[in-house]
Amino acid sequence: MDAKNYVETVLEDVKRRNPGEVEFHNAVAEVLHSLTPVFEKRKDLMDAAILERITEPERAISFRVPWMDDAGKIHVNRGFRVQFNGAIGPYKGGIRFHPSVNQSIIKFLGFEQTFKNSLTGLPMGGGKGGSDFDPKGKSDAEVMRFCQSFMSELYKHIGPDVDVPAGDIGVGGREIGFMYGMYRKLSNSSSQGVLTGKGLTFGGSLGRTPATGYGLLYFANEMLADKGESFKGKKVTISGSGNVATYAVEKAQQMGATVITCSDSAGYIYCKDGVDLEGVKQIKEVERLRIKEYVKHYGGEYFEGCANIWDVPCDVALPCATQNELDLAAAKKLIQNGVKFVVEGANMPCSLDAMKAFQEAGVYFGPAKAANAGGVACSGLEMTQNALRLSWSFEEVDEKLQNIMKNIFKNSKKAAEEYGYKDNLVVGANIAGFMKVATAMMGQGLI
Incomplete structure (x- = not known):
């Protein structure tokens, strides 16, 4: 054959x-x-x-998660953990709490995570987990009870040298803290390396919160430099207003770009002179309101329908919201408006036909498994600090993150060129990530 x-x-x-x-x-x-x-x-x-x-997970776990709300009503959600491939290290990947979570999404994310983790150069296998629980609108007490119930089953399957979950959509520092507390109680162990994204007082790492957004910009900056350009003076559209998007805005602005959009699931804001980052943080992180509230206090325009954000002309597009948010029609609009670079900040936010359209049009495209790897890279650095029982400064972590993202770009570009696919970072990242895992699997025999 x-x-x-x-x-x-x-x-x-x-x-x-x-x-x-x-x-x-x-x-x-x-x-x-x-x-x-x-x-x-x-x-x-x-x-x-x-x-x-x-392509077959080493292990897929599904379990019941019963919990009680503040009114005393009992709810039942479904939990998942897919341990996809552990050839190069402990399974590593986030936990997602969102109504859309199902086995297909967790397997897709775990499969992607295997190669993303391989690209970082750190000894981490691929895994992913989550639940169809929606933390939005829940009290802290309800979220705590859910997290404790979730961990009462998950703890049996994880450990610092087995599987190390982290956060993802719907799972931030609050949720990680609740889950770690329950793990510590159930296991009678202070194994801080069992979860990453923890609070700084119990084993967390400086630099972890902004790592995915910062890493995205470090990777994108390598792409621009490869074409003799920089972010200075560039108009940038960013979708989303969560952790990845917020810190992508921050780093892009530090690099001299004008970020003109942010969004949530209901719509997007357009600010021709640049979004006010502190305003976005105030609305989304402090007050936990919809993005439309931004324009009442900080100016700009609000448009219903988050998909239309890609109608805004820009030099660089950074989709940072969720998977499949940018389809073929949106890709054609971006191309028509002269976009030069598209770099994925979320997990596979571009559909396959959109990705193909960008490549055929000569738009330099950065795939998620490479460009989005900053978060898990910093999680790997958190694991290292936990194992050594020490903490690095923010500057040390950020420097290591920059070097990792530069190496991911270099290795992806090199692999693409080696197999005759110049400037195709999708192929390059896939090959570079795959070859490390495949070589490890071959060396370990048929298991």
Whole structure:
């Protein structure tokens, strides 16, 4: 069987064995199609059934999460943890609390995480978890009770050398703190390295909160520099207004860009002279209001419908909200308006056809598994500090983060060029991430 037929056969088998899991299918297809040139050169990887093994999670856990609200009513949610691949280190990946969470989304995220973690150069395998619980509108006490119930099952499956969860959508410092407290009680252990994103008083790392947004800009800056450009004077659209988006705005502004948009699930703001970062933080982080409230106090314009944010002309687009937020129609609008760089801050925010459209139009495109790796990279640095029982300064962590993001760009670009795909960072990141995992799997035998 030739390489192309091998890849297609594995992909069809994944679809057959995982019916209805569209998000997972798309993630696997995006990676596998990039790997055909690898198998043309490495028949031994085909013979070892590496693709068949790497597309099947090592372990998938689903469990019931009962909890009681403040009125005494009992609710039941579903919890997940997928430990996708541990060939290069403990499973590592976030926990997401959102109504959309299901097995397909967790598997897609865990599969992506395997290669993202590989790209960081740190010894971390890939995993992901979460629940269809929605923390929005819940009291601190309700969130605490849910987190404690969630951890009462999850704790059996994690550990500093086994699986190290972190935060994701709907899971921030508050939730991580509640889960760590329950883990510590149930395990009778102060194993701080079991979770990352913790508070600074119990093993957290300086620099972890802004790491994903900052890392995105460090990666994007390498892309611009590769074309002889910089962020100075660039008009930048950023979607979202959560952790990733907020710190992407901050770092972009520090680099001299004018960030002209932010959004939430209801709509977006447009500020032609640049958004007021402190205003966004006040509205979203302090007051926890919708983004439309921003214009009442800080100016700018508000538009209903977050999808239309990509109609705004810009030099650089940074989708930082959620998966599949930027479709083909949006991509065509950005291309028509002259966008030069698109770099993914969320997990696979661009649909596959949007990604293809950018590449065909000559837009320099940075994929999530490379550009979005700053958060997990800093989580890996938090694990290191916990293992050493010490804390680094913010400047030390930030310097290490910058070096990691620069190396991810360099290695992705090098892999793309080695296989004849100049400037295709999607292929480059997939190949670079895959080869490290595949080599480790080959070295460990058939397990």
